[in-house]
Amino acid sequence: MGRCLVVDDDAEIRTSLTAYLEGFGWQVSAAADGQGMRQALAAARMDVIVLDLMLPGEDGLALLRWLATQPDAPPVLMLTARGDTMSRVVGLELGADDYLAKPFEPRELVARLQALVRRASKGGQAATEDTRLLRFGRWRFDRMTRQLIRADEVGIALSSAEFRLLAAFVQRPGRVLSRDQLIELTRAPGVEVNDRSIDLAVSRLRAKLGDTAREPSLIRTVRGEGYLFDAEVSAC
Template identity: 60%
Template sequence: MSDPAASPLPIRCLLVDDDPSIRELLTGFLQPFGMRLDAVADGAAMRQRLPSHDVDVLLLDLMLPGESGLDLCQWVKRVQPSLPVIMLTAQGDTLSRVLGLELGADDYLPKPFEPRELVARIRAVRRGAWATPQAQAQASVAVRIGGWRFDRVQRRLYDPEGVMHTLSAAEYRLLVAFVDHPDQALSRDRLLELTRAPGVEANERSIDLAVSRLRHKLGDPDAQHGLIRTLRGTGYLFAPRRAAP
């Protein structure tokens, strides 16, 4: 079976959410990341859409008019057990998250969420759907960065001693962009495109400040030979395979 990451085809997502603002926001946001989103407002529309459309990942809101997201998740896993499901839940609704996972959901994301985090989770469950059982058991969303470990789904950064460091939303989006494009020259304009967030004003200076903070957090201020290298007149290059000090 081929690796989906190497395929030029977009990841086809179906969103079930009764909030029109979320449907509109995600439809535009996911497209630059190689994802095509179809959105419906309730379970009835979802049941009609699934048989006639190829869907790679289902994004399923918990609180829906009519049938709940939990009921729909149970139905989906019965009729299409291999379809990855990410449940969108209310912040702090631990019981529903647990029930959703027990009913077969592959992941969950509490609202309000950072859209860039949703991209990472979609990619993670998509990789899991294509992997063999052995590969799934060994798969990790954690990325090694020098002596550091970055869990891109849980949004956690651990130093070489295992201590967790928090990331701001801008730092998280920037680090994910670098991790997704290792050893590539990225202009500031390209980084703005990769890290844009709805409703947030950003410019090239914002990128420079975020890079500076991220370097400081990683304890790696060397702009010439470190993890995040400045390319004069171009932008930045992320070198994750640099040996840990």
């Protein structure tokens, strides 16, 4: 699978996660604090980090700030206390790529780590602002013609609001974007954007993608936080 670094001050969690991940073929290193994390990163290249936010000394948010300054830092999945919404939001804004709230289902952790590594291996910069044609799921997105293209080559036109919203999502797959962030990312001169207009644009974009709020496959609602585009995006 790859190399995973587990950073958690709870020895029992480190031991159990190490054994569980190794059962799925991961090579696992573990650290109890920031110093141990830095030593592990200096000793070997890691493909992904599982980072607990509640750590002694430097907490997880401080370590995320440090990782953001490091070239070629691996993707980070942060572990948070259930209900600790503000820490999750701040962590995502500081560069975490995903999160799980404790207690969590270990199999879900494995799936999320696999997704992070797949995205990283395909090149996190594939969906740049200069890339015209992008692929996700069964769709292609032509940013020149502002169209979604189905697998049967039928083009579906997007409104300006839908286009700006999808453009924001494909630039940041797998990350939770708050409504405030989406307002800033989709703002256009002379156009008023607010929470309600974001929700309407999401609803209309979901309809064109064949997505639903009840069973979303691409645009997931993260309660109390915003929306997440749950797809691997690559250049065609």
